[in-house]
Amino acid sequence: SRMWRTQDTVIEFPDGLTISRDELTIVAGPCSVESEEQVVETVTLLKQKGVRFMRGGVFKPRSSPYSFRGLGIDGLKFFSKHCRDNNIKVVTEVMDNSQIEKMYDYVDVFQVGARNMQNFDLLDALGKVDKPVLLKRGLSATLDELLSSAEYVFSGGNEDVILCERGVRGFDKTFRNTLDLNAIPYLKEKSHLPVFCDPSHGVGVRQYVEVMAMAAIMANADGIMLEIHSTPEKALSDGFQTLSFNEFADSVRRMRKTYNFR
Ligand code: PEP
Ligand code: MN
Numbered sequence: 082s083r084m085w086r087t088q089d090t091v092i093e094f095p096d097g098l099t100i101s102r103d104e105l106t107i108v109a110g111p112c113s114v115e116s117e118e119q120v121v122e123t124v125t126l127l128k129q130k131g132v133r134f135m136r137g138g139v140f141k142p143r144s145s146p147y148s149f150r151g152l153g154i155d156g157l158k159f160f161s162k163h164c165r166d167n168n169i170k171v172v173t174e175v176m177d178n179s180q181i182e183k184m185y186d187y188v189d190v191f192q193v194g195a196r197n198m199q200n201f202d203l204l205d206a207l208g209k210v211d212k213p214v215l216l217k218r219g220l221s222a223t224l225d226e227l228l229s230s231a232e233y234v235f236s237g238g239n240e241d242v243i244l245c246e247r248g249v250r251g252f253d254k255t256f257r258n259t260l261d262l263n264a265i266p267y268l269k270e271k272s273h274l275p276v277f278c279d280p281s282h283g284v285g286v287r288q289y290v291e292v293m294a295m296a297a298i299m300a301n302a303d304g305i306m307l308e309i310h311s312t313p314e315k316a317l318s319d320g321f322q323t324l325s326f327n328e329f330a331d332s333v334r335r336m337r338k339t340y341n342f343r
Contacts, residue, residue, distance in 0.1 A: 082228065082232075082271055082272055082273075082336065083270075083271060083272065083273060084163060085273075086156055086320070088103045088273060088275050089101065089273045089275075090102075090110070090240065090241070090242075090273050090275060091103075091273065092191065092213050092241045093165070093209075093310065094170065094254060096168075098133060098170065100213070100243060100275050100303075100304065101112060101260040101275060101303070102269075102303050104138075104258055104273055104303075105237035105298065105303065105304065105305070105336065105337065105340040106130075106134060106277070106303060106304035106305075107132045107133075107304065107305055107307070107336065108111075108132065108134040108135070108136050108172050108277070108305070108307070109123075109127060109132055109134070109135065109136060109306070109307045109308075109309045109341050110123055110127075110136040110137040110172075110308070110309060111123065111136075111137050111308060111309065111323070112137075112141075112281075112308045112310075112316060112317075112318040112319035112320075112323060113137065113138045113139070113141050113149060113151055113152075113316075113317050113319075114135065114137040114138065114151065114152055114157070114160050114173075115152070115175045115316075115317050117159045117163075118146070118162050118305040119310075119311070120135075120159060120164075121163055122311055122326075123135060123137075123309065123311075124163045124164060124167050124169055124243055126162050126309075126329070126330070127167075127169055128167050128168075128169065128233045128283070130329075130330060130333050132169075133168070133169055133170060134169065134170045134172050134189075134190070134191050135160075135169050135170070135171060135172065136172040136173070136192070136306060136308075137171075137172075138151050138154050138155070138173060138178060138318075139151045139153055139156040139158055139160065139171060139173055139174075139305045139320060140153065140173075140174055140175065140176045140177075141174070142174070142176060142194050142196045142197070143318070147189040148316040148318065149318055151309075154183055154184070154187075157171075157173060157184060157187045157188070158187060158302040160173070160187070160188035161188070162318040164189075164200060165283070170188070170189035170190060171187060171188050171189045171190070172189065172190040172192055172215060172306075173188055173190075173191070173192060174190065174192040174194045174291070175183060175188075175191045175199060175203070175207070176194070176203075176314065177203065178203055178206045181206055181207070183257055185210070187211070189212065189213075190212065190213045190214070190215050190243070191207055191210065191213070191215070192211055192214075192215045192217065192231075193207070193212050193214060193215070193216045193217060193224045194217055195217045195218060195219050195220050195222075195247055196220070197319040198216065198217060198218060198219035198222055198227065198230050198272075199219060199222070199228075199230060201205075201224070201230075201233060201328050203238055204230055204233035204234050204237070204273050205233060207234050207237070207239060208233060208234045208235070208237015208238050208239045209237055209238060209239065209303065210239055211237075211239065212237075212241070213241035213242070213243060213324050214239060214241065214242050215242075215243040215245055215306075216230060216231055216234065216242055216243065216244055216245060217245045217247045218244075218245065218246055218247055218249065218261075218264065220249060220250050220258075221249060222249070223249055224267055224268060224271075224327060225270070227244060227264075228244075228268070228271060230274060231272070231274065237246075237265060240307055242272050242274050243274060243275045243277055243304070244256050244268050244272065244275070244276045244277065244282065245276075245277040245278065245279055245304075245306065246261055246262075246264040246265060246268070246276070246278045246279070246297075247261070247276070247278075247283050247300075247306075248260045248261065248279075248282055248283030248284065255321060256284055256285050256286060257282070257284065257285020257286070257322065258282060258284070258285055259283075259303060260278070260280055260283030260284055260293050260297075260342070261283075262278075262293075262296055262297060262300045264276075265278060265297060265300040265301055266300055266301055269301055269303075275303040275304060276301070276303050276304075276307055277302060277305065278293075278294070278297035278300075278302040278305055278306070279305075279306040279307075280293035280294045280305070280307070281306070281307050281319070281322045281323065281324075281339065282308075282319075282322065284322065285321065285322045286321065286322060287313065287321060287322055287323060287324060287328070288315055289297060290322060290324060290332075291324070291328070291331075291332045291335065291336075294307065294332060294336055295335065295336065295339045297340045298336060298340050298343065299343055301337065302341075305336060306324060307324060307329065307332070308324065309323060309324045309325070309326060309328075309329040310323045310324075310325070310326075311325070311326055312325075315323055320331075
């Protein structure tokens with residue numbers, strides 16, 4: 082918290098790339114890594130747009146065990162290879178302590194999903210890892226609970242933590258979740274960490290994702306995470322909230338403009 086440190090955290094990767102409060106970070110990619118071809122086409126697009134971080138799950142926390150649960154470590158290997166060949170960082174979810182070691186060489190940012198925000202064993206273990214952690218807010222977690230979870234990683238010795246608002250469960254089923262924009266200025270005030278927003282999960286409906294990304298940027302978000310796919314309607318998970326490549330390209334332009342305006 083601010084009581085501990087007044088200076089804002091700057092996360093620096095070995096090649097000098099940073100995540101901080103001084104620039105807008107865009108993280109984009111499919112909900113799930115589905116094939117090598119998909120990784121190649123996504124990397125190509127990101128490179129073209131100057132986006133330096135690709136997301137994609139290979140271990141997927143699915144509500145039903147019969148849904149697609151990801152390609153596992155084999156998927157992560159080609160995901161990582163194509164990213165590294167193109168200077169793009171790999172952001173992917175780790176679901177369990179036992180996965181950390183085998184994922185380590187292929188990952189640049191370990192994502193902790195909403196469902197694991199209070200997996201304290203996992204947070205403790207990530208506190209001992211020397212790679213950044215992107216911590217997503219739990220489905221019904223308060224902001225102070227999110228900050229306490231970040232504290233687990235931080236106090237374990239890993240100070241490179243990113244907080245991510247991704248919507249909470251409300252009473253209104255019009256949308257998948259309710260994106261809590263209040264979270265952003267609060268987290269920025271109480272902590273020194275970069276604060277990201279994931280409007281894809283936060284809204285859950287493709288046509289409203291971009292406008293809520295803009296709203297998050299105006300609320301002072303330092304980064305935006307977006308789900309994208311060349312054919313969203315064919316995505317193996319979360320297609321309904323996923324932007325097409327063209328929609329993404331337009332959004333990147335408008336997000337940067339919004340950021341520069343603020
Ligand atoms: C995801 O980013 O693909 C994901 C599963 O998100 P969350 O943990 O926020 O539901
Ligand atoms: Mn998803």
